[in-house]
Amino acid sequence: MSNTKKKLTIIGAGLWGQALAKLAQYNDQNNVKIWSRTSSESLASVVQEADVILSAVSMKGVRLTVEKLTALTIPEETIFISATKGLETKTLLTPSQIWQKSFPSHPVVVLSGPNLSKEIQQRLPAATVVASEDVVAAAKVQEIFSSDIFRVYSNQDPIGTELGGTLKNVMAIASGVCDGLQLGTNAKSALLTRALPEMIRIGTELGASRETFFGLSGLGDLIATCYSPLSRNYRVGYGLSEGKTLEQILIELGSTAEGINTANVLIELAQKHRIAIPISRQVYQLINGETTPQEAVKELMARDLKAEFDVLS
C-alpha cells in the first residue's frame, strides 16, 4: 500500500464503531472519521474522498445506511467494510450481501472475529478476520487495522466469516442460559460442541466454506461470546434463566443484542432450507415466550438418538 494516509470513514458510533475507530487511529497511517445519525456533519461530507467506508451500525440500521449511501456518488474503488453481525428480517440476507447487492461494482470486505469491544477499548491483544472475494481489498483492510494489539487475518469466504459472527450470537444466548441455570461444565461443553455443527449446517447451506467455521470468526467468536459476561447476547440468556422478561433485560442492557433478531430470522431460514437447528430453535422459543429455560434443556436432552457426525442433524 502507498505511504499516503488511508482515509477511513466509520458509520455508526456505537460500542463497536468507537472501538474500531480507536483501533484504526492507533495505526497512524490512517486518517479516521466517525459518523453517527446525530453527527453535525452531513454523511455526504464525511464519505467524500474516503478510501474505505466501514459500517458498524446494528442490523436494523444497515438497509437505511445503504440507502443513504446509494443516494450519493461513491467512486467504484471505494472499499466497503461490513462489521455488523446479523441477518435481515424478510430478505434473510446477511449485511455484506445487502452491501454487495447495492454496490455491485465495489469491493466489499467483512470484518468479524472474537472482538468484545470493552477489551478492545482496553487495548488488550485480539485477532480478527477480514474476508472478501476481492483479495486486494482484503489486504488493504488488513493493513489498515493491523497493529501490535490487533492481529488481522484474511480469507476469501465473506459469507462464512460473517455467519460465524452472526450465528454464535444465538448460541451465546443459549450459553448464558446454561450458566445461569448452573448446569455445569459438562453441559456447557456439550452445548458449545453441538453448536458448531449447527452453525456449519446453516453456513454451508448458504454457500459458506465449512473450514471457515473452525477459524477465528467461527469457533473463536463462539468461545469468546459464550464464555464472557461482557457479551450482551450471553447476558440476555443469563437474564432469561433468572426469570427476567426480555423487555426487562433489554432495558438493563441499553445496547444491541443481535442474537434475538437473528434467532427469529433463523427460524424462517431453517424452514426454507430444511436445516435442523435444535439449539437455535430452543432459543427462538425461549425469547418468544413459547418455552421456559428448564423446558428448553429438557427438550434438547430428549431429542432422538443419533450418530455424532450425522451431517443432517
Ligand SMILES: NC(=O)c1ccc[n+]([C@@H]2O[C@H](COP(=O)([O-])OP(=O)(O)OC[C@H]3O[C@@H](n4cnc5c(N)ncnc54)[C@H](O)[C@@H]3O)[C@@H](O)[C@H]2O)c1
Ligand atoms: N460491541 C461489540 O463488542 C461488537 C463486536 C463485534 C461486532 N459487533 C456488531 O456491531 C454491530 C453494532 O454493535 P454495537 O455494539 O456498536 O451496538 P450499539 O448498540 O452500541 O450501537 C449500534 C449503533 O448502530 C447505530 N444505528 C442503528 N440504526 C442506525 C441507522 N439507521 N443509521 C445509522 N446508525 C444506526 C446506532 O446509532 C448505534 O450507534 C452489531 O451488529 C454487533 O453485533 C459488536
Ligand SMILES: O=P(O)(O)OC[C@H](O)CO
Ligand atoms: O456483546 P455481543 O454478544 O454482541 O458480542 C460482541 C462481539 O460480537 C464479540 O465478538
